Amino acid sequence: MSSKTNAVLNTYGRLPISFEKGEGVWLFDKNGQKYLDALAGVAVNTVGHSHTYFINGLKQQLDQYIHLSNYVNIQEQEKLAERLVKYTNLESVFFSNSGCEANEAAIKFARLYASSRNIVNPEIIVMENSFHGRTMATLSATGNRKVQAGFEPLLKGFIRVSFDDLESIKKISEQNKNVVAILVEPIQGEGGVKLPKNLNHYLSSLRSICDENDWLLMFDEVQTGIGRTGKLYAHQYADALPDVLTSAKGLGSGVPIGATLVGKKITSIIKPGQHGSTFGGNPLACKAGNLTLDVIENENLMLNATIQGAKISHQLREALKDFSGVKDVRQLGLMIGIELYKPCTELMTIALKYNLLISVTASSVIRIVPPLIINDEEAQFLVQKLKELVTDFLES
Ligand SMILES: Cc1ncc(COP(=O)(O)O)c(C=O)c1O
Structure with a gap:
């Protein structure tokens, strides 16, 4: 079949190769x-x-069932949530299907947190050169004009500062009472594999600023997570437990899954019906997540x-x-x-x-x-x- 067909919408430049x-x-x-x-x-x-272990595990899941609804208990989902919570010292996990959805949930949770504190025009501090996804909220949070161009009006409620610049954030904290959260990648992936000068200092200082101001610290670890940097999550190199942590990409080793992990500032305010996803946390995706963690541990x-x-x-x-x-x-x-x-x-x-x-x-x-x-x-x-x-x- 020709690769020149228009049947697939032209949103990616493709390499001249296909694999068997x-x-x-x-x-x-x-x-x-x-x-x-x-x-x-x-x-x-x-x-x-x-x-082999991963594929055999997925086959077992295919034989049992692929999908159930979130109206019933899903064993693999509970098991994966418990493992992620244990690894991170967070409390609960919301499952979705991709990185942008994991971040979309984080942004919604930050707004819910604002609403619980009677802040009507909440703002989230985000970084220049960041990437958080392609949905309207996540492209608005993203610090790359190319990703945003043509899709205006962008969502309001984001304040942008340079990556690895604590002073600007401190200044904002003195002047702006609408800020409720910081959303940051510990290492900027799409932005060019950019590390802060001192990862521990940067992330732990962000933690202190958030504590002083009652803000949520939200790490986007969609790219840096699941062992990629040598820890399950890159922020674990620092003394900085986040309030919200997003994960996707490597979590399912190729089976689509996203996860938004939250601490008690969110578990104490979220109620049934406030967020959801048909496929999020489905048995096949969560099995893939559990098998991925098994292999990370065993090997x-x-x-x-x-x-x-x-x-x-x-x-x-x-x-x-x-x-x-x-x-x-x-x-x-x-x-x-x-x-x-x-x-x-x-x-x-x-x-x-x-x-x-x-x-x-x-x-x-x-x-x-x-x-x-x-x-x-x-x-x-x-x-x-x-x-x-x-x-x-x-x-x-
Ligand atoms: C840090 C980060 N966040 C979010 C995303 C979006 O993930 P997805 O493409 O699964 O929506 C990406 C994708 O590259 C990413 O690198």
Whole structure:
């Protein structure tokens, strides 16, 4: 079938490739050529492709039932919620189907919190260069004009500050009595794998500011979550327990699921009927979440992300250190960004010739987010191919 058909709405630029099967960190095209999947469905395929334990578990769920309604108790949902709550020290989980829905719920909960405090025009502090999704509320929260253009009027109620800038937030706290929450990614993913200068200091200072002002601290860990950075959630590197935490992407290893975890500031005000989702928390998606956590635990994938991520970034820095075109290599766990001085979006296509699947964010940052199961040999292949790709590109 031609890939030039208009049947699928033209919202993505597609790479000139399709795949026949996946196995571990590898994808195979119809000619049997294999590609290292350093994109992982955009930080989704936590356990890689065709993971035997994961697939067998999903098959069992398919045989039992795929979907029930949220009018009944769903065992896999309760089990997953209990595990996430235990991992994070939060209280409850609302399940949805994607990252934007997880954030949409967070934004609604912040408004409910405002309403419980009689604040009629609530505002949420959000960051420049952030990404929170494509629904109206989440694109309004997003700090990227390209995502917003054409969809005005945007939702009101967001105040924007620079990422990693505590002073601006402190100033706002002195002047603005309508603020109810801060929504922030601990590491900006779509914004170019940007880490705060000091993750612990930034997040724990945000926690203190929120405590002083009775604001909710809301972390968007849609991309940084589920072991990607070496902890289940990146904020766990800091002394900063959030009030709201959003998760999706890697949680279902490819089966769509979103989760909004909340503490008691939200559990104490939310009532039945105030939020919902037909598919949210369905048995198949929650089974995928539980199986993903099983594999992370059984195969020590958080430790693997820490070890492989450090090794890959160290070797990349060594390999690229003499190239003046390379601005920076940033990394935490298996979330790695190579920033060049020039735009390099075309590298996504060029990388296929080097048997690599990668992405480029913020126009000049090569983003590497492979499955967390990547082993030594595969990491070596990845570094070697990236080195060839980047040096050939910069020398051309
Ligand atoms: C930090 C962050 N939040 C939210 C989203 C939106 O997730 P989804 O595409 O599943 O709606 C993304 C997706 O890239 C993301 O990186």
